[in-house]
Amino acid sequence: VVDCGVKSNIIRYLLRFNTTVIRVPWDYDYSKEDFDGLFISNGPGDPSMCKATIKNLEVSIGENKPIFGICLGHQLLALASGAKTYKLKFGHRSHNQPVLEVGTNKAYLTSQNHGYAVSNDSIDNNWRLYFQNLNDNSNEGLRHKNKAIFSTQFHPEASSGPTDTAFLFDDFITEVERYKEIEGKGN
Numbered sequence: 001v002v003d004c005g006v007k008s009n010i011i012r013y014l015l016r017f018n019t020t021v022i023r024v025p026w027d028y029d030y031s032k033e034d035f036d037g038l039f040i041s042n043g044p045g046d047p048s049m050c051k052a053t054i055k056n057l058e059v060s061i062g063e064n065k066p067i068f069g070i071c072l073g074h075q076l077l078a079l080a081s082g083a084k085t086y087k088l089k090f091g092h093r094s095h096n097q098p099v100l101e102v103g104t105n106k107a108y109l110t111s112q113n114h115g116y117a118v119s120n121d122s123i124d125n126n127w128r129l130y131f132q133n134l135n136d137n138s139n140e141g142l143r144h145k146n147k148a149i150f151s152t153q154f155h156p157e158a159s160s161g162p163t164d165t166a167f168l169f170d171d172f173i174t175e176v177e178r179y180k181e182i183e184g185k186g187n
Contacts, residue, residue, distance in 0.1 A: 005043030040073030069151035111158030
């Protein structure tokens with residue numbers, strides 16, 4: 001877990017699985033570490049100021065390890081992939097924000113607390129829009145087309161109401177297990 005301001009409930013969700021969680025600071029160079037999946041946490045502020053994290057993510061995107069980013073982690077992953085972010089006129093700061101899983105008819109109620117968003121026009125062809133805000137059509141998630149890399153702008157770990165999107169933690173752990181099998185690391 002790259003800790004950019006991680007919420008305790010994210011750690012709790014990850015520990016529900018048979019995992020070992022190693023938590024490192026936002027600017028830590030983890031490229032020489034042995035790990036099976038990378039989680040980029042939420043946090044405050046302008047994502048463009050986290051240059052060390054973006055640089056580390058640029059390298060990680062080039063590898064085949066699963067990556068999951070939430071909120072600021074989503075924005076940092078987008079910047080590392082070459083996309084752009086912008087400051088929202090009014091941030092998304094509430095519960096029950098409706099988002100659509102793009103390509104499906106599935107809508108979810110989400111918890112959000114952010115002032116920046118990823119520009120849909122800046123996403124390159126290796127990525128696709130994963131979730132979209134139904135109030136203002138802003139970007140709520142990205143998914144790599146060929147790798148186990150995805151992110152959400154909203155907080156799937158939130159416990160303030162519906163836990164509709166908690167399945168994303170299951171998806172991440174499934175990708176980590178798949179990676180370990182391919183790499184011959186076992187359980």
